Amino acid sequence: SLFLFSKFVRDKKVRIGVLIGLAVLGIFVLFYRFEALKDLSTGFGIFKEAPIQETQPSSFNDLWKAFSISLFLIPLFFLRFYPNRTSISDFLVLGLILPSLYMIKTWTRFLFIGSMAIALMAGIGVVELYEILKPQLNERK
Structure with missing residues (x-):
């Protein structure tokens, strides 16, 4: 989809903005969907206390x-x-x-x-x- 998007949008700043936005969205989806990654983000519970x-x-x-x-x-x-x-x-x-x-x-x-x-x-x-x-x-x- 990024390849097709790059064919239609020629402005480099817009492409970079979309790429960063999709990366942030992907990280949020990963942390929301997979419980093991939530523990990883807190240092396996070390930093909760x-x-x-x-x-x-x-x-x-x-x-x-x-x-x-x-x-x-x-x-x-x-x-x-x-x-x-x-x-x-x-x-x-x-x-x-x-x-x-x-x-x-x-x-x-x-x-x-x-x-x-x-x-x-x-x-x-x-x-x-x-x-x-x-x-x-x-x-x-």
Whole structure:
């Protein structure tokens, strides 16, 4: 039927819209008709119950217990992105940091995995702050 439909309708946007509509309709019919697929969509009943504490989003209390003062050193990391100081390695580190921060936000279980990103951000931030303040500290000597 899609082949015949494509012969009569030449507009590509209309064809794509009809295809997406039929796909969504087909998925709804499959879930309505077959009970086993309903269990599959809920993770075989795993996600019907209240979630355990580890699968809750991280609260500020969880973050404070895990990282304490390092949380306040994180903004210093962005001192690294002055136009003259950026390098390829900064973006590689961002490739580790961004997914780790997302994981920390999503589940409390990932606080340990994301701790490396927090430590990197805090450590690099402190070093960058030192590099900025070093000329002023040398003047005082």
